[in-house]
Amino acid sequence: MTMPHTAEWSAATTRGTYRAEVEDLRDALADAARDGRWSRVFELIASAPHWISANDTRLGGPSGYTPLHQAAWHGADGEVVTRLLGLGAWRTLRTSSGERAVDIAAARGHARLLDRLRPVAHHPLPPATVAAVERRLHALMQEDSHGLVAKHRLKLPPVEILTELADPKLWVPVPGMYGGFKIRLEDGALIVESWSRVVGGSGRRHRITPDATTLLAEGFV
Structure with missing residues (x-):
């Protein structure tokens, strides 16, 4: 897990x-x-x-x-x-x-x-940036989970958590996916990797900014 x-x-x-x-x-x-x-x-x-x-x-x-x-x-x-x-x-x-x-x-x-x-932000971000990248992150997780987020009524992670982690990385396992999402905060953007261990070539890597969700790589798992 x-x-x-x-x-x-x-x-x-x-x-x-x-x-x-x-x-x-x-x-x-x-x-x-x-x-x-x-x-x-x-x-x-x-x-x-x-x-x-x-x-x-x-x-x-x-x-x-x-x-x-x-x-x-x-x-x-x-x-x-x-x-x-x-x-x-x-x-x-x-x-x-x-x-x-x-x-x-x-x-x-x-x-x-x-x-x-009182929270200590090791990687502070403006509230508007947090809200914008969180919306894009949750939309991507809905898409890449192939319906499992909705099926299991999962609560998706708030980006605010990453700002307080000394090492701003978060692993989100998804029931039924046999994999999940690895999220890291890097230079004010999110790098998100998703994969399923039972589906060859399922890996996808995206970069999320307040303005765009960009596919960086796919097929690596």
């Missing part, structure tokens, strides 16, 4: 996408974070790092809360927040209502957490 040294976006939003045992792990993680049982959160992530992460939400859940959002809501100890960040939790990730963890902490009056939760 994972590609070494590359951050991964879990696009699934509905139950039935993964095996039952994986869904059980996601439920257990969401329950523990909701209840503020942080030792259990860390225990679960350590037990199955290839299947659950600090950025996972409840499958089928409406809120879009990750453990970091729950830590902000609870006003968890700063050490908990630091540990979640060390496990790769994204500060820029937003809930279904558009809130980042820092926004939740501010609204709840947990001022002592704000400095830890």
Whole structure:
């Protein structure tokens, strides 16, 4: 499921996408974070790092809360927040209502957490650029997944995440595709590779800017 040294976006939003045992792990993680049982959160992530992460939400859940959002809501100890960040939790990730963890902490009056939760952009982009390339990225992913994004009701990755990654690369596996998308931010543009491991010559590489989606290469997988 994972590609070494590359951050991964879990696009699934509905139950039935993964095996039952994986869904059980996601439920257990969401329950523990909701209840503020942080030792259990860390225990679960350590037990199955290839299947659950600090950025996972409840499958089928409406809120879009990750453990970091729950830590902000609870006003968890700063050490908990630091540990979640060390496990790769994204500060820029937003809930279904558009809130980042820092926004939740501010609204709840947990001022002592704000400095830890405030996003740090290693690769800053103007908001208009982020919005434009994200629209093009999502359109390309819809096209190159051959209907699988719609079939599985996948949530496609926000480009904002890439701006905070020290190494701005993201792997997005697509159920049923036996492959997926590797996305990297490079000089203000996105380089997107897609492929399926069971279809020879399926590889396609595109460059996305706010103004254009350009095919760079194809047939390399």
